[in-house]
Amino acid sequence: MTSVKQFHVLVVPTPAQGHVAPLVKLAHQIVDHGIKVTFVNIESAHKKFVTALPDTYVERQGMRFASIPDGLGSKDHRKDVLEVHEIIQNMPHRFKEFIEKINGLEEDAKVDYVIADLTANWALEVAAEMGIKRAGVCVTGPASLALTLQIPKLIGDGIIDINGTSLKDESICLSDNIPIWYTDEFVWSFPSNPTMQKICFEHASRKSQTIKFCDWILCNTCYETDPSACDLVPNILTIGPLLASNEHSHSSGSMRLEDSTCISWLDNQPAGSVVYVAFGSAVVLSHEQFEELEHGLASLGKPFLWVVPSNIANESVSKFGKVVEWAPQEKVLAHPSTACFVSHCGWNSTLEGLSNGVPFLCWPNFVDQFHNQKYICDVWKIGLRLDTDKSSGVFSRCEIKGKIEKLLSDDGIKENALKLKEIVRGSLANHGSSSRNLEYFIEQMMAD
Known part of the structure; x- marks a missing residue:
């Protein structure tokens, strides 16, 4: 008896925490549909x-979960941006070989569709070259995508x-309902790091070309929170926020070990009392700002x-607080003891706070x-x-304390949230x- 082929999708993230996590959650939702x-990740991130x-x-x-060789070995792929950039340049032929190997195993394993992070444009370009449908x-x-x-x-x-690099000090307005950008706020802007800016700008520039050969653009947001921006992106389908469901919360997409003891600690705190502080996986505070x-x-x-990834907080803060290297953030934000979120405003964190x-x-x-x-x-x-x-050029302790107290006492903000x-x-x-x-x-x- 001939078996019916199961539809097979490759999901390809950019190898960074803020990119892997939402795509893992999307992958689980796709599996839910049979x-x-x-x-597919690069080997070091995998x-x-x-x-x-x-x-x-x-x-x-x-x-x-599968990986493509990247040549990094045991080195930390986040330490050298140039090295990562070079690795990405070599990914197209490795990804093509990966697909060809899968397709050559047996007919039932053949790849039908590729879903990839827009920043992993090499995966989408290879899919287009091989005649595979893609999003x-x-x-x-x-x-940010509209910009x-x-x-x-x-x-x-x-x-620019x-x-x-900015050539004029101007503000950019795409719509009356979208906040303006100043040139130093562009998503690729790193004025103090020209190498980083060049790499980020190259990826941003390629995005505008990549979406032209995507069948769909799946955006991790909901339409109601920003309809004007959504309307500026062709073939967009808003499918977010991509959150870990109760069934699959054990595989949230984290690339760091989560300290679950913070949940039991939250259980012992009064409702609406805890200030949650987390700046994602890439932000490093100066010594002065940390203090x-x-x-x-x-x-x-x-x-x-x-959340302090390097666990360098002074023990003096432990009288009122708990310090962990990495937290199960969605569970923390959903906990009734959590009162507010001191955040770097990365998009995943923003969505998780909104939700x-x-x-x-x-x-x-x-x-x-x-x-x-x-x-x-x-x-x-x-x-x-x-x-x-x-x-001093930093946020002072008085400013931090005062703004948290103001936030916790502002009923209007709480109601809006x-x-x-x-x-x-x-x-x-x-x-x-x-x-x-998503169903569509x-x-x-x-x-x-």
């Missing part, structure tokens, strides 16, 4: 991901040069949970984070900004916009 998924899987992890039928995934907000699509015009208008934050938190007299109705104290550092802050503070009105001390939570959660419910879009995408993907 589709076979192979999640090893980190597998190492971070909890002891309770059970492999799902229909989901396989790109945007793991930033739709406004990226304007790069040719920004160059043509003399606002071919390396993304100001440390003293600001300690002076609050309130319980706090602080749980948690007010923000914004601490942006680079790429899209400054523009996300504008949405949080000016559009959605669910958070506050920090003001830099003019003499809860209203937005209902909107976001509604998009994920049956017949919600994101739920409908699955149907279109599998159509002949």
Whole structure:
């Protein structure tokens, strides 16, 4: 008896925490529809991901994690941007060989579709070359992608040069309903690091070309939170927020070991009392700024949970707070004891805060984070900004303490956050916009 071939999708992330996590969650949702998924990472990132899987992890039928050699060996792929950039240049032929190997095994294993992070444009380009249908995934907000699509015009208008460097001090407005950008807020802007800026700008520029040969652009957001930006992106389907479901929370996509003891610690704190502090996987505070934050938190007299990847916080902060190297963030933000979120405003963190109705104290550092802050503070009105001390150039302990106290006492912000939570959660419910879009995408993907 001949078996019926199971539809087979390759899901390819960019090898970074903020990119891997949402694509793992998307992969699980696709498997829920009876589709076979192979999640393909570069070897060094794959090893980190597998190492971070909890002891309770059970492999799902229909989901396989695989890797492509990258030549890094045991080295930390995040340490040398140039090295990673060079590796990515070699990925197209390795990815093509990977697909050819799968297709050569047996007819039932043949790859039918490729879903890849837009930043992993090499995967989408190879899929197009091989005649495989494909979709790109945007793991930033739709406004950031809409800005990226304007790069040719920004160059043509003399606002930036071919390396993304600002030539004019101007503000950019794409719509009356989208916050403006200043040139130093562009998603590729690293004024103090020309090498990083050149690489980020190159990837951003290629995005505007890559989407032209994608059948769909899957965006990790819900339409209701930013319709004007969504309408500027062709072939977009909003399918977010991509969250870990209860069934699959054991495989949230983390590339670091999560410290689950913080949940039991939260269980012992009063409702709405805990200040949660986390700046993602890439932000590194200066020694001076670290000390100001440390003293600001300690002076609050309130319980706090602080994620410090290198675990270098002084023991003096432990009287009121708990310090962990990495936290199960969605569970923390959903916990009734969590009162507010001191965040770098990365897109994943922004969505996770929105989804749980948690007010923000914004601490942006680079790429899209400054523009996300504008949405949080000016559009959605669910958070506050920090003001830099003019003499020191950092956020002072008094500023940090004062803004947290103001945030916790602002009922208007709390109400707005809860209203937005209902909107976001509604998009994920049956017949919600994101739920409908995912179902539509699955149907279109599998159509002949």
